[in-house]
Amino acid sequence: MATTRTAPVDPLEYSDGLSDAYADSPRSSTCAVSWGAIAAGAAAGASLSLILLILGVGLGLSSVSPWAREGVSAASFGVSTIVWLTLTQLLSSAMGGYLAGRLRTKWMDTDPDEVYFRDTAHGFLAWAVASLATAALLTSAIGSVLSGGVQAGAAVVEGVASSATVAAGGIVAAGPMSSMERGPMAYFVDSLFRRSAGVESAQTSERTMATMANEAAEVGRIFTNVSRSEPLPPEDIQYVGQLVAKRTGMSQHDAEKRVTDIYARAQARLNDAEVAARSSADKARKASAYAALWTFVSLLSGAFVASLAATYGGRQRDA
Structure with a gap:
């Protein structure tokens, strides 16, 4: 019985055949995601966003003034910030998405609907990476550059808020301290012991400064011990009246x-200060909600x- 002998297969020819087969396959030459294009678009979008944010901070600080009747109003500043x-988000996103779509690898033998979907996904991924990168930059050392001007403006607001807070709950401190050091309530305590011009008190001349300070501190504690919705008790009125x-x-x-x-x-005065503090807190809450x-x-x-x-x-890339 005759046998047929097969010729040995050359490995190089076999590998070349496989390479040609895979080269002809559209699936092997098509990649669904071009990460290089996405990274390039995200980098460009994040850079443009950072530049525009710094420019916005500079323009905003130049238009704000702590002096009355100077600079833009708070409402105008809020609207311009929004x-x-x-605008910053739209411009940076448009640049990042355009570069991600323009720089991607051209897909051969791909359905037009699939190409449209992949382009949309590339733009979205570029925006997502750029947003994460911008958020990371703003929370790092670069964020201090942007927050420096904000902190400078907040210092003025903090001074006003602290004054309102002290006025709402100021307590006269014990010890020989001046009325400026004892808080806003000390003004009213000092008014109790105010004498008319030209009137001298023999008792007062015999008292030491420490005793006078202790009495003032005691009156301050009596005033702040009572709720602002209740009148001063008669016994406290009588006792403080004796000191006065x-x-x-x-x-x-x-x-x-x-x-x-x-x-x-x-x-x-304390009720007015409390109302003002609550109003400021409510405005800050609404402003934070609107900003978010x-x-x-x-x-x-x-x-x-x-x-x-x-x-x-x-x-444009496929045209």
Whole structure:
């Protein structure tokens, strides 16, 4: 029986045949994601976003002034900030998405619908990477450059807020301290012991400064011990009236009347300060909520613009 002998297969020819087969296969030469194009678009978008943010901080600080009737108003500053952030997001996202679509590898033998989807995905991925990179930069050392001006402006606001807070809950400190060092409540305590011009008190001349300071501190504690919604108890009025009468030479009746009047003025001032502090806190809460919502809108718009720009760049690449 005759046998047929097969010729040995050359390994080089076999490998060349496999290479040709894989080269002819559209699946092997097509990559769904071009990470190089995405990284390039994200880098360009993040850089442009950072530059525009720094420019916005410079323009914003140049338009704000701590002096009254100078610079833009708070409402105008808030609106301009929202507009600038939205514009920054749109421009940087459009550039990043366009570059991601334009620089990608051209897909051969791919359905047009699939190409459109991949271009959109490339733009979205470029926007996502750029947003994460920008967020990382803003929380690093570069963020201190942007927050420096904000801290300078916040120092003025912090001074006003601290004054309102002290006025709302100021307590006269014990010890020989001046009225400026004891807080806003000390003004009303000092008003209790104020004498008319030309009137001297023998008792006062015999007292030491430490004793006078201790009495003032005691009156301050009496004033702050009572709730602002309640009147001063009669026994406290009588006791404080005795101290005022000894220090000023007034009669007990007039001294008690002064105590009642000054206590009412102090409570009214503290109530006004508390209302102002609550109003400022409520405005800050609303401003933070609006800022978060508008930031969400601007980021969402940036994602859409980046995806759209990537499809435009992809069509130009394939043209």
